[in-house]
Amino acid sequence: MTTRRFFLAGLLAASAAPNLSWAAAGDPAYIAAAKTPDGRFALFGLDPEGATLFQLPLPARGHAGAGHPTRAEAVAFARRPGHFALVIDCVGGAVIRTLTPPEGRQFNGHGVYVENGARLLTVEQMADTSAGVIGIWDVEAGYLRVGEFATHGIGPHDLRLMGDGRTLVGANGGIATDPSDRTKLNIDTMRPNLSYFDLDGRLLETIELEPELWQNSIRHLALGPDGQVGFAMQWEGAPDAATPLLGLHRRGEAPVLASAPLADELAMKGYAGSIAFSGDGSEIAISSPRGGRLHRFAPDGSFLGAVSRADVCGLATHPAGYLASDGLGGLIAVGAQGTRPLGRQDCAWDNHIVSLQS
Amino acid sequence: MRLPALLLSLTLAAPAFGGVSEALEQDILPGFAGFAEAARTLAETAEADCTAPSVRPAYNAAFDAWLAVGDLRLGPSETAALSIAFWPDDRGFTQRTVTKMVAQQDPVVDDPARFAEASIAAKGLFALEMLLYDPAFSGYDAHSYSCRYVQAASIELARQAQALNADWEEFAKVLETAGAPDNATYMSDDEAIRALYTQLLSGLEFTADSRLGRPLGTFDKPRPKLAEARRSGRSLRNVLLSTEAAEQLAHALVDHDLPQVDAASDNIKKAAQSIDKKDLSGVSDPQSRLRVEILQQQVQSMRRAVETEIGTALGISAGFNSQDGD
Numbered sequence: 001m002t003t004r005r006f007f008l009a010g011l012l013a014a015s016a017a018p019n020l021s022w023a024a025a026g027d028p029a030y031i032a033a034a035k036t037p038d039g040r041f042a043l044f045g046l047d048p049e050g051a052t053l054f055q056l057p058l059p060a061r062g063h064a065g066a067g068h069p070t071r072a073e074a075v076a077f078a079r080r081p082g083h084f085a086l087v088i089d090c091v092g093g094a095v096i097r098t099l100t101p102p103e104g105r106q107f108n109g110h111g112v113y114v115e116n117g118a119r120l121l122t123v124e125q126m127a128d129t130s131a132g133v134i135g136i137w138d139v140e141a142g143y144l145r146v147g148e149f150a151t152h153g154i155g156p157h158d159l160r161l162m163g164d165g166r167t168l169v170g171a172n173g174g175i176a177t178d179p180s181d182r183t184k185l186n187i188d189t190m191r192p193n194l195s196y197f198d199l200d201g202r203l204l205e206t207i208e209l210e211p212e213l214w215q216n217s218i219r220h221l222a223l224g225p226d227g228q229v230g231f232a233m234q235w236e237g238a239p240d241a242a243t244p245l246l247g248l249h250r251r252g253e254a255p256v257l258a259s260a261p262l263a264d265e266l267a268m269k270g271y272a273g274s275i276a277f278s279g280d281g282s283e284i285a286i287s288s289p290r291g292g293r294l295h296r297f298a299p300d301g302s303f304l305g306a307v308s309r310a311d312v313c314g315l316a317t318h319p320a321g322y323l324a325s326d327g328l329g330g331l332i333a334v335g336a337q338g339t340r341p342l343g344r345q346d347c348a349w350d351n352h353i354v355s356l357q358s
Numbered sequence: 359m360r361l362p363a364l365l366l367s368l369t370l371a372a373p374a375f376g377g378v379s380e381a382l383e384q385d386i387l388p389g390f391a392g393f394a395e396a397a398r399t400l401a402e403t404a405e406a407d408c409t410a411p412s413v414r415p416a417y418n419a420a421f422d423a424w425l426a427v428g429d430l431r432l433g434p435s436e437t438a439a440l441s442i443a444f445w446p447d448d449r450g451f452t453q454r455t456v457t458k459m460v461a462q463q464d465p466v467v468d469d470p471a472r473f474a475e476a477s478i479a480a481k482g483l484f485a486l487e488m489l490l491y492d493p494a495f496s497g498y499d500a501h502s503y504s505c506r507y508v509q510a511a512s513i514e515l516a517r518q519a520q521a522l523n524a525d526w527e528e529f530a531k532v533l534e535t536a537g538a539p540d541n542a543t544y545m546s547d548d549e550a551i552r553a554l555y556t557q558l559l560s561g562l563e564f565t566a567d568s569r570l571g572r573p574l575g576t577f578d579k580p581r582p583k584l585a586e587a588r589r590s591g592r593s594l595r596n597v598l599l600s601t602e603a604a605e606q607l608a609h610a611l612v613d614h615d616l617p618q619v620d621a622a623s624d625n626i627k628k629a630a631q632s633i634d635k636k637d638l639s640g641v642s643d644p645q646s647r648l649r650v651e652i653l654q655q656q657v658q659s660m661r662r663a664v665e666t667e668i669g670t671a672l673g674i675s676a677g678f679n680s681q682d683g684d
Contacts, residue, residue, distance in 0.1 A: 263437035289679035327678030339542035
């Protein structure tokens, strides 16, 4: 019963250019990596209710990934310092390509398809200086490295394509790391920023926070309606500083920092791991696996409430609000009205859920 | 509410363990009820005579009662614990806030509803400690602003304690119905045990790293003034009571013997007996500093014993994402 599909998928994988659409992979709404009970790693395709549509083996623990906008193809990035990224055929399960960064560069765990999937952009840093680079790959030519441009910052992390399809927003986390073991090298002098580029890499705008917040590493991004960008931060300074972990920005304006009441802020342990806008765009949330909680905010930065869940980290836009995943295998729908468990699988969900709709 | 626990003990094979309901009913819920009772007595005492010498015994009784459950940081306690005991406070928020309140005679102390909304640095056990023990404040007389502040803070503490007790009665149901279809906090029965076990570990870590680690600082730079509750001379007592609470919770959580945990507990008591300065100010003297370091090592031993005798037995490991940031 699987023979025809299997044969077909194998044939296409062998030809290295499968052009099957996401429908052939069951139309997943999300992809997410996880550790399975046998200690191995896998990439899952999930429907909006958290049901597994496919499960494909990964050779190692991943960080985040990106889904091709039309073809059933996903890129899974290795954890930092990333020496490879895998392009996976989500129908047949084959690794179509293994991408390796050019000499002296390392993948930083995130990337995004642009130009309707004609190109893949990968977030990288120079191994020796941690200076940020965006790598450009020609997808049609079989993921050929065709160029790169600077992120204008140190230790870049997340990168998103904005709603206009022409503007990129990137988080320069500011942290220089040792190329071999990720040891942080410049905590006292770090200086993160949020930068906007066009697809040719021209810097359009860059913002920084006040100097007392330079130890707040800007790491993960979410896009809201009307060009609003949410950025999630990780505090590298003295513990219990209760600094804001969420920022909101619109081009040409000053960023708005969003804080929770002191006791809630302290419970986040200075760490936001993922960020997403809600399904209707009316609110935004950040997660803290260290605090075992997520915080919801209004687009003006006011605090809406907290949801507790052990080891919660993955967070994505969901019709009910958000989809949250955790290291205990739980998938939970979180909305303004409360939480609804979707299911618990025998796996540990990794840091991020990648939404295929945006 | 007993049913889920019953199912749990039937479905999980060896090693057998007591479980969540036992921990709640034998240890945690009585602990919060006891704190609510002690806080009410404190409020009544302050109401009758708000001068420091009169209030101190009831204050200490309330702090003792708090330590039975004070290291729990889940459910209602996740944020409420900080507004009852706002510590660590390296930046001195409490001192600044109390100083300002007294200097400005802030009328918020005469309005219980507004005082309930006041900053967590203005209330709770550590604001009260400042007023009752710090020489800059504690000499107040019966008709002073500080006396009214002590009354307001005591009443607010009693209100919070009562609310926390009631909230825990509700939250206990969430823990006990772990795995029920609508329970998004604990999606299987083992998650509730895991949650309580994690609290055990983090409580002991807090005692070793913060209650003892902060004043210890480094050999070259000890920080005696960072000791918890040093003004009331409770620093060492807090270490003892919090580790006792951990030991009790450990025993309530499993139904097998815990010889290593018990041995660590005995060693903690012995190590504490050799420390003469109850506010841990001996950390500045090389000889007595060593005794505090030994106490810290014994608390760390207890943590390891909990890992060995409970964590390994239950097959629980550290969080996948919380241990691996990016």
